[in-house]
Amino acid sequence: MRFDSRMLSRRQFITHSSVAVAALSAGCQTHRSSKSMTASTTQRPLIVSTWPFGKPANEKALATLQSGGSGLDAIVAGIGVAESDLSNSSVGAGGLPNADGVVQLDACIMSGPGHQAGGVGAIEDIEHPIAVARAVMEKTPHVLLVGAGATQFALKEGFPEKDLNTPQAQAAWREWKSKQTGEKGHDTIAMLMLMPDGNIYGGCSTSGLAYKIPGRVGDSPLIGDGLYVDNEVGAAGATGVGENVMRYCGSFLVVEYMRRGATPEEACAETILRTARQDPKGIDLSINFVALDKQGRFGAAGVGKGFDYSVTYPGFSQVLHSLALSNLEVKVIGGHIR
Ligand code: SD4
Numbered sequence: 001m002r003f004d005s006r007m008l009s010r011r012q013f014i015t016h017s018s019v020a021v022a023a024l025s026a027g028c029q030t031h032r033s034s035k036s037m038t039a040s041t042t043q044r045p046l047i048v049s050t051w052p053f054g055k056p057a058n059e060k061a062l063a064t065l066q067s068g069g070s071g072l073d074a075i076v077a078g079i080g081v082a083e084s085d086l087s088n089s090s091v092g093a094g095g096l097p098n099a100d101g102v103v104q105l106d107a108c109i110m111s112g113p114g115h116q117a118g119g120v121g122a123i124e125d126i127e128h129p130i131a132v133a134r135a136v137m138e139k140t141p142h143v144l145l146v147g148a149g150a151t152q153f154a155l156k157e158g159f160p161e162k163d164l165n166t167p168q169a170q171a172a173w174r175e176w177k178s179k180q181t182g183e184k185g186h187d188t189i190a191m192l193m194l195m196p197d198g199n200i201y202g203g204c205s206t207s208g209l210a211y212k213i214p215g216r217v218g219d220s221p222l223i224g225d226g227l228y229v230d231n232e233v234g235a236a237g238a239t240g241v242g243e244n245v246m247r248y249c250g251s252f253l254v255v256e257y258m259r260r261g262a263t264p265e266e267a268c269a270e271t272i273l274r275t276a277r278q279d280p281k282g283i284d285l286s287i288n289f290v291a292l293d294k295q296g297r298f299g300a301a302g303v304g305k306g307f308d309y310s311v312t313y314p315g316f317s318q319v320l321h322s323l324a325l326s327n328l329e330v331k332v333i334g335g336h337i338r
Contacts, residue, residue, distance in 0.1 A: 038263045038265070038297050038299070039264075039265065039297065039298055039299055039311075039320075040295065040296050040297040040298065041296050041298075041313050041316070042296060043296070043313035043314050043315065043316070044194060044195060044196040044296070044313065044314075045061075045062065045065055045071075045074075045193055045194060045195050045196060045313065045314075046193070046194040046292060046296055046298065046311075046312075046313045047061050047062060047074075047078070047191065047192070047193045047194075047311070047312045047313065048191070048192045048193075048290050048291075048292050048298045048300075048309065048310070048311050048312075049078070049189055049190060049191040049192065049237075049290065049309065049310050050187070050188060050189055050190045050191075050237060050239040050288065050290055050300075050307070050309050050310075051187050051189065051239065051307065051308060051309065051310070052308050052310060052319045053082050053085065053088055053091075053187070053189065053310075054082070054189055054191065054309060054310035054319075055310040055312065055317055055318070055319055056081050056082075057078040057079055057081045057082050057189060057191060057310075058078060058191070058310050058311070058312035058317060059078075059312055059317055060077050060078045060080070060081045061074040061075060061077060061078030061079075061191065061193065061312075062074070062078075062312055062313075062314070062317075064077040064078065065195075071111070071193055071195050071199060071201040072109065072111060072134060072201060074193060074201070075109060075130070075134075075191055075193060075201050075202065075203040076109070076128070076130050076131050076134055076203070078191055078203075079091075079107075079130040079189055079191055079203045079204075079205045080128050080130060080131065082189045082205065083127060083128050083129070083130065083205055084127060084128075086166050088187075089168070089169060089172070089207075089210075090187040090188065090206060090207055090210075091187070091188065091189050091205055091206055091207060092105065092127060092128070092129070092164070092205065092207065093127050093162065093164045093166070094164070094166045094168070094169055095164065095169065095206075095207020095208075096169050096172060096173065096207060096210035096211065097165060097169060097170075097173050097207075097210070097211070098208075098211060098212045098213070098214045098216070099211050099212065099213055099214060100214050101165070101170065101173045101174075101177070102124060102214065103124065103164040103165055103169070103207055104122040104123065104124055104207070104208065104212075104214070104215075104216075105120070105122075105123050105124075105126070105129040105164070105205070105206070105207055105208070106119075106120065106121050106122065106123075106129065106205070106206050106207075106208050106217055106218055106220040106221040106226075107119060107120055107123075107129035107130045107132070107133045107203070107204060107205035107206070107220065107221055108120075108133050108144075108203070108204050108220065108221040108222065108223060108226065108227055109130060109133040109134050109137055109201075109202070109203040109204075109227075110201065110202045110203070110223065110227055110228070110229035110235075111137070111199075111201055111229070112199050112200035112201060112229045112230070112231030112235070113199050113231060115229075115230075115231065116137050116138075117137055117143050117223045118133045118134060118135070118136035118137025118138070118140075118142075118143060118144075119133050119136060119143060119144045119145075119221035119222065119223065120132050120133050120136060120144070120145050120146065120150040120153075120154070120221055121144060121145075121146035121147070121150065121217035121221045121222075122146050122147045122150070122214075122215055122216070122217055123145075123146075123147075123150040123151050123154065124151050124164075125151060125161045125162055125163065125164065126151060126154045126155075126159050126160075126161070126162065126164075127159075127160070127162045127164065128159065129205055129221075130203050130204075130205045131159065132150065132153070132154045132157070132159060133203070133205075133221070135153070135154070135157050135159075136150075136153070139157070140153075143223065144221060144222070144223075146217060147215065172210075173211065176210070176211050187206075187239060188204060188205065188206035188208075188220050188226065188238070188239040188240075189203075189204065189205055189206070189239075190202070190203070190204040190220075190226060190227055190237025190238060190239060190251075190290060191203050191204070191237070192229075192234075192235040192236070192237055192290060192291070192292050192298075193235075194234075194235075194292055194294070194296060198294060199231060200229050200230075200231050200234065200235050200292075200294070201229065201235075202227050202228075202229045202235045202237060203227065204220045204221070204226040204227040204237055204238075205220065206218065206220040206226075206239075208220065208242065209241070209242065218242025218243070218246070219238055219242035219243075219245040219246045219250065220238075220242060222246060224249045224251060224252035225238065225242070225245050225246045225249060225250060225251060225252070226238050226242065226245065226251060227251055228251035228252045228254070228255050229255075230255050230259070231294075232259075232294070233255055233258050233259045233293060233294060234255055234258045234264065234291060234292055234293030234294055235251075235255065235291065235292055236250075236251040236252075236254035236255050236258075236264075236267070236268070236289055236290065236291040237251055237289065237290050237291075238250050238251050238287065238288065238289050239287075239288050239290075239307070240285070240286045240287035240288050240302070240303075241285065241286040241287060244275065244279065244281065244285040244286065244287050245287055247279075248271070248274070248275045248278075248279075250271055250275070250287065250289060251289065253270075253271045253274070254267045254268055254270075254271045254289050254291050255267070255291070257270045257271060258291065258293050263293070263297050263299060264290075264291035264292055264293050264297050264298050264299035264300075265291070265298075265299025265300065265301060265323055266299070267289075267291055267299075268288075268289035268290070268291050268299060268300055268301035268322075268323070269301040269323055269325060269329070271289060271301075272285070272287060272289065272301055272302070272303060272325050273325065273329060273330055273333060275287065276303070276325075276330045277330060282327065282330065283303050283304075283325065283326060283327050283330050284303070285303050286303060286304075287302070287303060288300065288301070288302030288303070288306070288307045288322065289301055289302070290309050290322075298311060299322075299323070300320070300322035300323065301322050301323040301324075301325055302322045302323070302324060302325070303324075303325055303326075304324065304325075304326065305324050306321055306322040306323060306324030306325070307321075307322050308320065308321055308322070309321075309322055
């Protein structure tokens with residue numbers, strides 16, 4: 001299936017309105033060809049991840065590659081930076097706990113070559129769920145382990161047991177517990193990587209929604225939801241309210257739009273608009289996507305004000321602002337996706 005002319009005019013609408021503004025405000029116009037306004041680079045490796053805290057993670061991933069590590073080593077080391085950052089209350093150690101005050105983490109990893117995947121859901125007491133996800137992928141015939149089974153597997157594999165709660169996270173939980181309301185911040189890291197040989201890798205790691213029901217698993221460890229890699233096309237990752245991603249297989253959809261010719265930014269936008277068109281919540285979804293493709297194009301889109309994402313390649317490492325999608329775009333272009 002190809003984009004029809006109606007699709008093209010909607011794409012032009014996106015390109016010439018918010019994308020242009022987002023590109024200029026991000027100061028990245030030098031990376032967009034004047035014709036398509038598409039962000040791209042010929043530099044490899046290209047590493048794209050969600051949020052400003054993705055920047056040090058990207059840089060660690062790049063350094064890992066430059067010192068001879070593999071793509072998977074780089075994903076694990078890069079995401080590991082966010083997982084170990086105690087000031088980050090939404091990934092790894094220091095993540096806000098569930099309703100019982102227990103930190104439960106979700107993560108997954110994908111290798112484009114061989115189309116391999118592994119993940120863990122609601123794992124406890126393990127600082128680096130991304131590394132456990134890799135072990136699930138490489139050492140078991142399975143894709144996803146959850147709960148006590150995931151924790152037991154990690155311990156058996158030699159991952160150290162660690163109390164992931166910080167005094168700050170415990171205090172925030174006690175505050176929430178007494179009022180049953182409060183800050184429920186949540187920012188997942190999804191990292192995508194295009195290698196010099198054209199292979200693509202990705203990973204995703206989160207503590208999930210703060211104060212979630214114990215056992216709740218979000219989009220982040222689920223292949224096709226929080227992350228999807230297709231070595232022929234590209235990769236996508238999600239951050240935001242997982243339930244609003246999971247009901248639409250968000251990252252898979254982004255990759256499928258790219259397969260049909262959309263740029264990464266257009267594909268992220270099309271996915272959000274299609275979701276908003278169908279969903280009872282409309283645009284009020286709190287979802288965001290990052291994507292890159294096989295040609296080295298990259299982009300992102302988010303609802304409302306959009307979100308910041310990090311792009312790193314040799315000689316360049318910056319936080320950029322995504323395309324922002326509002327009800328205007330849903331009304332004008334959201335209802336006609338084929
Ligand atoms: C989840 N998607 O567990 C994650 C949370 C997140 O930005 O990404 N927040 O629903």
